[in-house]
Amino acid sequence: MYQDYAYLIVGLPILAFVLTIFLGWHLPKGGGFFTVLATFAGFILSFGIFREIYPNNEIVHQSMHWFASFNAGILIDPLAIVMLLMVTFVCTLIHTYALGYMEGDPGMARYFAEAGLFTAAMLGLVFSDNLLQLFIFWELVGLCSYLLIGFWYRKPSAASAAKKAFLVTRVGDVMFLAGIILLYTNMMRLNLVLPEGAYLLQFQTIYDSLALIPPDQLTWIALLLFGGAVGKSGQFPLHVWLPDAMEGPTTVSAMIHAATMVTAGVYLVARMFPLFYAAPDALMVVAYIGAFTALFAATMGLVMFDIKRVLAYSTVSQLGYMMAALGFGAAVGATAVGVSMFHLIGHSFFKALLFLCADSVIHAVATNDMREMGGVLRSMKWTGLTMLAGSLTLAGFPLTTGFFSKDEIIILAFENGAFGLGWIPYVFVILAALLTAIYTFRLWFLTFDGEPRSDYHKHESPWIMLGPLVVLALFALFMGMPTQGQFYDYVGNNFDHFGVDFEELAHIGGHHVEHGHVHEPFIFKILPIIVGVGGIIIAALFYSRWKRFDPSMVTSERDPLRHILLKRYYQNEIYTLWFAEKVVYGIALVSNMIDLKIIDGAVNKISAVSVGFGGTLRKVQTGVIQNYITAIVLGVAALLILIQLATMGVAI
């Protein structure tokens, strides 16, 4: 019953967007309740659909013709439904929080309109049944992030961060688009006879034809699609936009970092997993880039003092984990999809929580700088404790959601190494786990523990903001344990619905599916716990009230490593100042020179030589109308003469 209304999951937020844009100005709270209600209705619908399809392990598929050989359609399978549930649930909470957070902003209606569209775009991306439609919503997500990051457009830094986010992800999108084109062409070449209602770029059709596409083409397609995911999901080297993306309202950061946008890239790779599986070289790249990103971003999270920036780098790092988990699928098959998605879902709860908590603090303390905080717990019990819950699970403290999901990824990394696919990713992810615990609790201790380091205003946030925090905290702590096993089963077997034969795909890719787990020595089993708890202890020794060491003992202002980290590996310098402003703009200037001097110069020369008009062209500024008339008359005369010749039968 619910599934007949699946389109409303996207339709209602779009309706909310339209309503808020036109009526929001006249309504209390900018008409924000439209967006909240629409998103919540989306959650109810998704939950209803979940209840319908889960017992018998079914999927929902609806499709109609769009134009040419493309279609528009809805596909709700296990992979999609868990995303739909997460996005609608987390977004409902974030929008509710925003009702309090955006209070008093003159652009409130615009905020809720754009937030509604953002949610709609993300949901549309998730339930697309074909790659082109997924790309369309993917781009709309990019548009909305551009609008929302630049929400306070009068602030130059916000306008510039918005542009950066759009352009950097656009670089990824270009690759994504190229991948789609390459895939489309390859599938055209197969001359498939499609059954009634099937279209070329539908996922079902793609999965079915993987075995027929040449393997080298598959590798290229997979790499290009992954390029899109790298841009959207903030993987190295295209992660640079994500830390800047917090120029927008914090609720936007929460949406971007947790529920929407950045998860899209991981979702894309998960959705196309059979294709990646048939192209093991590409999957290897995914594993290495993901694992490297996890570590790389964590190093920068260690030194930042802006509370939101630390969280931003932690998002990049955690996305690296999700991506790496998919990459490890080369060793373990589709199980990897379940593991990756589980971390994604868990992460979206605790990262939304952390951002909203951070915002609650910033709201009260009126600064982003952790050096000016300290001791906030005393005045903000609820915020502090919910943030502690989020930090514990992010650090991978035993029995929290984050512990289960991250532990599983580390196990996959181990198996990946044991199956001879390289130990480097394992080293990366285990080191990253240690750093994660350290920077997370550095953040928590600096903010909530110790003595106040500045004279800030002490008050707790209102309950419309705290309520969502508590709900998210409960999920962040306790969602993992009871659902883990079922989740892996349910999402890990997603591709059975499409009849994907992983044995066959492995054969194309030239590798073997490994059955059963490798024996993991005891020390490796407890290593994640050791690094998680150890990291918390290290942070406590440096930053808490039980302080034993001072950070200056390991690093100083002149430490070059610290400098590099603070400068974020000079990526801004390389990308923006050198590549964009020097190389690209330089080419543009040279083109302009060529155009003015050579091409247009030649045109003027030719006219000067042949008609003697060159001089006239420059001199005739007086506008002698007769000249123009003469030109027209000459033309018409030429025409008449030719006709005359024709009638006289003279052949040219």
Add this chain to the structure above:
Amino acid sequence: MIDNAISLMIAIPLIAAIFAFMNGKFAKYAALIGSLIPLAISLQMFREFDRTTNVMQFVESYDWVPAIGVKYTVGVDGIGLPLILLSTIVTVLVVLYSWGEKKRPNQFFALLLLNEVGVLGVFAALDFFLFYIFWEVVLIPMFFLVGIWGGPRKDYAAIKFFIYTHVASLIMLLSIFALYFSYRTPEGLRTFDMLTLLAATGDSTIFSPMALNLIFFGLLFGFLVKMPAVPFHTWLPDAHVEAPTAGSVLLAALLLKMGGYGLFRIIMPMLPNVSPNYITLMAVVGVVSIVYGAFLALSQKDLKKMVAYSSVSHMGFVLLGAGALSVLSVQGAMFQQFSHGLITCVLFMSAGTIQHTAGTRIISELGGLADRMPQFAVLMMAGFMASLGLPGMSGFVAEVSVLAGSYENLPIYVLITVFGSIAVTAGYHLWAMQKVMFGPILKKYLDLKDPHSYEILSMSILVLLIIYFGVQPATITDIMGVAAEPLVKPFITLAQTGVI
């Protein structure tokens, strides 16, 4: 449906132009009525159009100068009808946008209508002689629009526009005559009938390969200049910079489309009979226009000039799609014409509105306008997003069709286009948007406010149309697909027999 729909559609703006010319006070009303009626006719034609066939519909044919085989023949198929629809829509909106024109309103609105007469004639004419006459008629209103209502260097720009395109037309005319004098009907008569002559080019007993290649070159040259394609594009930025807003909109939205129309109507039917090198030429010129045009746009300091170069870049997709010779790519190229016609209107209207509210179009001198012009900012943003190829808007559908359809035959060209232009295109749009609209508002612009309601209205209608055709492209791409099929059919057989 009334008989003689096309003739009526062409005649009404002509009559209205005379009325408008006679009385400055009522000129704009005459223009509005005189452009609304053709719009109604074209919509009705669009509804009644048989979407399953590619034969000419609404055909009218009368003898005109029988002695030399000139006929008045008009008709439309899936190539012409979308552009006729575009022309009637755009003309109404341009009249609306110019509602406040104070300088010589009688001549101004008469010229807008005269322009419509010309372009409708070009898109409907099925007789080469008639086609050429309309082709030249279009030059006149544009020449005067630039020359009278233009900016400081209007004379240079007007003459350059006129001579450049006129020279191209004359070369095209030579080719038309060469076709005319080479062929006799079975009754031994000369004819200017377009379809007959084009069909005859397939007969190698009539046309030697050498002669045909030369004829073809003349025609292609005429269309490339009009589109315009690199390296024949330099008249365009000059004309745009000096032209009044209405002139720029008509120039970019309709006049450039005449070049693209020529590709589909005349060039592509001849393509199987001429040297295959021409296909490469079209693809190369297309890709160079796209990429080089995008970089040129990036380097501009004048907002309007940037938009002008973006037209060069976007029109390159038409060439690329035509040269790729697949149904999807050709259909995409046709849709790009239609889509760019709508999008570029919004861009030039934006540039024009900024010019006459803020007093300058130099990007670096502007800043923070969104603060005072929120409605306008939304519309301009929508136009810019459409222009950079945002999905959900028509430009995306067109460009993705061209790219996806072209990869099979022209893989390298597609990759160069994708990697060389898409990010840069997004770059210059966003950069301009940020400089002009965002950031703190500059002191000198504190008094600005949203422009007149008629400007907002015409831009809003365009944006809605862009979104409509981005979501429901099949409304119009279906008939384009039907028209594209016979154009690429000869090449599919050639490819299968291994000739290409």
